[in-house]
Amino acid sequence: MRSKILSKRSALVALLLAVAALAAAAIGAAIGREAPAALGRAAGTPDALPRGAQGIGMLKAGESRRVAEFSAAGGPRAVYLTRTEDGKLVCVWDTDLMTGAQGGGCNDASDFFGGRSFTVSLAYDGGPAVSSIANARLVGVVTEAVSNLEVIYSSGRHARLAISADRGFAYVVPDDYLKSGLEPIAVAAYDGSGTEIDRQSIEVG
Amino acid sequence: MRLTRLTLLALVVALVLSASAYASYQYAAYQGWGYLQDASSTYASNWTQNWFQKDAQGFDTTVTFIDNSTYSWHNTVRNTYKTTATTLTWSGTTKAYCQSHTTGFFGSCTVFT
Numbered sequence: 001m002r003s004k005i006l007s008k009r010s011a012l013v014a015l016l017l018a019v020a021a022l023a024a025a026a027i028g029a030a031i032g033r034e035a036p037a038a039l040g041r042a043a044g045t046p047d048a049l050p051r052g053a054q055g056i057g058m059l060k061a062g063e064s065r066r067v068a069e070f071s072a073a074g075g076p077r078a079v080y081l082t083r084t085e086d087g088k089l090v091c092v093w094d095t096d097l098m099t100g101a102q103g104g105g106c107n108d109a110s111d112f113f114g115g116r117s118f119t120v121s122l123a124y125d126g127g128p129a130v131s132s133i134a135n136a137r138l139v140g141v142v143t144e145a146v147s148n149l150e151v152i153y154s155s156g157r158h159a160r161l162a163i164s165a166d167r168g169f170a171y172v173v174p175d176d177y178l179k180s181g182l183e184p185i186a187v188a189a190y191d192g193s194g195t196e197i198d199r200q201s202i203e204v205g
Numbered sequence: 206m207r208l209t210r211l212t213l214l215a216l217v218v219a220l221v222l223s224a225s226a227y228a229s230y231q232y233a234a235y236q237g238w239g240y241l242q243d244a245s246s247t248y249a250s251n252w253t254q255n256w257f258q259k260d261a262q263g264f265d266t267t268v269t270f271i272d273n274s275t276y277s278w279h280n281t282v283r284n285t286y287k288t289t290a291t292t293l294t295w296s297g298t299t300k301a302y303c304q305s306h307t308t309g310f311f312g313s314c315t316v317f318t
Contacts, residue, residue, distance in 0.1 A: 026254075049235060056227050056254060056317060059256075059290065060289065086220060089287070089288070091286075091288075091290075099294055101280070101292040101293075101294045102290075102292050103280060103282040103290065103291040103292060103310065104282065104284070104286070104289075105282070105284045105285075105286025105288050105289045105290055106263070106285070106286055106288040106290070107262045107286050107287045107289060114263055117300075119284070119285075119286065120241075120284065121282060121283070121284035121286065122282070122283045122284065123280070123281060123282045123283075123291070124281050125278075125279060125280065125281070126277055126278060127269075127277070127278040128278055129280060132277070135234045201265075201286070203265075203283070203306070
């Protein structure tokens with residue numbers, strides 16, 4: 001009899017703990033405190049960084065996930081999410097698959113999104129004059145709360161950014177836009193109901 | 206005698222490792238940054254990476270390399286990550302450059318060979 005009571009009590013405690021864990025995860029997702037989802041899945045062969053892209057110093061890559069693929073001037077590229085060897089930072093890299101050259105950045109692993117719904121990094125060649133800039137790219141990752149992502153141009157024009165299954169994105173700004181003075185000025189995120197939940201300014205130059 | 210040989214071997218290994226290791230040069234010391242404040246390194250032909258390390262995320266910064274002939278920018282990256290980083294793919298003589306687009310944070314800029 002006593003063991004039956006203990007068993008019921010144990011089951012109740014386990015249930016309460018599971019509910020608490022789910023609630024914490026939901027709250028974390030809602031306020032943008034969760035870690036990027038792709039680092040939680042099993043790694044496969046395509047997730048390995050290309051030769052020459054291992055990072056250096058305190059940014060030396062430990063585990064990595066390829067979260068988006070795209071093409072830009074110069075050839076094929078991919079967006080990689082990496083955790084540094086010491087586990088302290090999570091990085092998002094716009095990566096040239098031919099040379100391994102990378103650009104991007106890293107945030108604390110403990111608070112990667114910092115309360116935002118997405119991260120975004122702008123990379124380009126040329127400049128600083130906007131008319132001389134080419135091969136401009138926007139890459140980043142989004143939280144589970146984001147359903148749609150858009151880049152907004154200085155003219156008011158919008159363009160949808162495709163979000164991958166791993167919650168990564170990459171977008172190439174058409175060169176002729178920049179040459180004609182049309183610049184990306186912001187990226188906006190929307191939830192499933194179409195409500196704007198985050199907006200971050202982008203400025204070229 | 207055996208100890209001397211081991212010491213010599215260790216010395217050779219250390220020299221080889223140090224010759225192949227990356228070297229870094231902090232061209233902007235850890236400091237408070239203001240709007241459009243910038244810094245640059247000396248010109249060199251062997252820079253490979255350029256970092257802006259901040260004490261927190263959410264502050265808009267740029268890192269790039271500027272060549273010494275056209276003064277054009279190469280492999281520019283701009284974002285609000287805690288560390289903003291780029292790799293140089295252009296072959297030529299450049300200086301590393303970093304710029305803040307905001308105020309209210311501390312950080313430093315470092316270039317690597």
